[in-house]
Amino acid sequence: MRSLARFGCLLIFAVAAAGQLARAGEPSVAENCKRDIVYLPDFLIANDTGAADNRKFRGEAVIAAAQERALRDASSASTDEACIEIIQTFFSAWRDGHLEVVPADWTPNSNASAGAGDAPTKSPERRSRITWLSNKTALLTFPTFFASEAETIRTLMAENRQRLERTPHWIIDVRDNNGGSDDTYAPITDAVIENPIMMAGVEFLATPANVEGTAGVCEWWAPGDKGCLESIGRLVEAMRAAKPGTYVPHPSLTDVVTQVEPEDKGRKRPTRVAVLTDRGCGSSCEQFLLAMQQSWNVKLFGRRTAGALDYSNLRPHKLPSGKRLVLYATSRSMRLPHLPVDAVGVLPDVFLPLPAGAAEREREIDRVRVLLEQSR
Numbered sequence: 001m002r003s004l005a006r007f008g009c010l011l012i013f014a015v016a017a018a019g020q021l022a023r024a025g026e027p028s029v030a031e032n033c034k035r036d037i038v039y040l041p042d043f044l045i046a047n048d049t050g051a052a053d054n055r056k057f058r059g060e061a062v063i064a065a066a067q068e069r070a071l072r073d074a075s076s077a078s079t080d081e082a083c084i085e086i087i088q089t090f091f092s093a094w095r096d097g098h099l100e101v102v103p104a105d106w107t108p109n110s111n112a113s114a115g116a117g118d119a120p121t122k123s124p125e126r127r128s129r130i131t132w133l134s135n136k137t138a139l140l141t142f143p144t145f146f147a148s149e150a151e152t153i154r155t156l157m158a159e160n161r162q163r164l165e166r167t168p169h170w171i172i173d174v175r176d177n178n179g180g181s182d183d184t185y186a187p188i189t190d191a192v193i194e195n196p197i198m199m200a201g202v203e204f205l206a207t208p209a210n211v212e213g214t215a216g217v218c219e220w221w222a223p224g225d226k227g228c229l230e231s232i233g234r235l236v237e238a239m240r241a242a243k244p245g246t247y248v249p250h251p252s253l254t255d256v257v258t259q260v261e262p263e264d265k266g267r268k269r270p271t272r273v274a275v276l277t278d279r280g281c282g283s284s285c286e287q288f289l290l291a292m293q294q295s296w297n298v299k300l301f302g303r304r305t306a307g308a309l310d311y312s313n314l315r316p317h318k319l320p321s322g323k324r325l326v327l328y329a330t331s332r333s334m335r336l337p338h339l340p341v342d343a344v345g346v347l348p349d350v351f352l353p354l355p356a357g358a359a360e361r362e363r364e365i366d367r368v369r370v371l372l373e374q375s376r
Contacts, residue, residue, distance in 0.1 A: 029077050029079060034075070037086070039319060043317070044328060047205065049204075050094075054094045063094065080103065084103070098314060100327040101327070104318060132163075137170070137369050138163075138171070140156075140170060140173065142172065144178050145180035145185045145284045145288065149180070153187055158187070167270065169270060172188065172192075175278040176281070178280070178285070179281075179286070180283070185288045192297070192298065194262050194295070195295060196262065197294035198259055199258055200335040202249070202312065204239055204247065204331045205246075205331070206242035206247070210315065210330045214330060272297055273298045274368045274372055276302050276368065277346070278303045279306055279345070280306065281305040285306075286346050299349045300347075301348055302350075302351075309333065310342040311329035311331070312333075314329055315328065352364055
């Protein structure tokens with residue numbers, strides 16, 4: 001089951017830098033920080049797909065007050081790291097996800113965030129894995145759908161296919177899954193979904209900055225990926241041909257909603273699938289859930305997700321100080337305005353209360369296993 005959206009990314013945190021005047025004539029950290037804060041609102045309104053809606057729904061007074069606070073705080077900023085924290089707090093007045101500030105030398109592989117939002121994940125406990133809880137139930141754990149995990153997921157699903165097909169119940173754990181690339185989870189949806197599903201596409205805002213950011217995104221996000229170059233090349237041509245300030249769908253889309261047929265219709269799929277989710281599931285993790293919840297054999301268990309999906313496909317833009325990049329959204333979902341996700345996240349079919357600690361969190365898995373194995 002191949003998804004329609006491609007390449008979104010999201011990440012935070014930074015490297016510390018000197019906070020006082022380095023040499024005569026160079027702006028101070030505080031001056032550079034304020035310069036970036038003053039620049040951001042107009043840039044976002046012109047180029048970020050969610051900014052106008054965010055300002056409308058949050059209120060112009062709220063945004064203006066947040067900018068004033070940011071400027072006051074920036075006056076005492078002594079490090080670039082402090083400035084990043086100030087700007088990120090300012091961004092929270094706009095929306096909760098898919099709007100970030102990072103150091104100017106940041107790349108998608110700069111660090112390994114464990115939070116929601118399209119970050120690479122390196123630590124062993126944050127790697128994809130399959131565990132057999134019994135001869136009836138398999139636990140498939142996917143902490144990220146970042147592109148760096150794509151080969152691991154493909155290999156896991158392929159090497160364990162025969163045993164998975166003999167296992168009637170699956171628990172898929174995407175709690176704290178930080179999103180990534182929709183293509184990464186395709187082997188999972190292929191293995192689970194046997195009925196046609198309906199998927200909404202995305203449309204891109206055509207502006208000079210967005211064209212520039214999109215044209216370079218493959219080199220920045222997925223160097224050497226021929227599929228990226230082909231897909232993005234067609235999109236850039238469409239954006240360049242469009243009137244600035246208008247929205248264009250990806251050329252591969254033929255309608256707002258597309259019926260996606262399952263691949264490998266003859267394969268044996270699980271009888272019942274429980275997907276564990278929570279507020280840590282964001283971005284492409286939420287797109288995964290929107291596909292999975294349309295499968296007749298799937299139920300979602302847990303809590304609402306992060307709500308960071310409506311505005312996506314982030315691009316980097318260097319801020320006036322030259323010290324930082326803003327990562328902002330260049331696409332919006334064609335589900336809008338009828339089916340927003342950012343407002344409340346993706347809701348579970350079965351609510352599980354917030355666990356008190358790690359032990360209780362692990363017991364959620366056994367609780368769901370018992371429900372699956374006792375079902376008829």
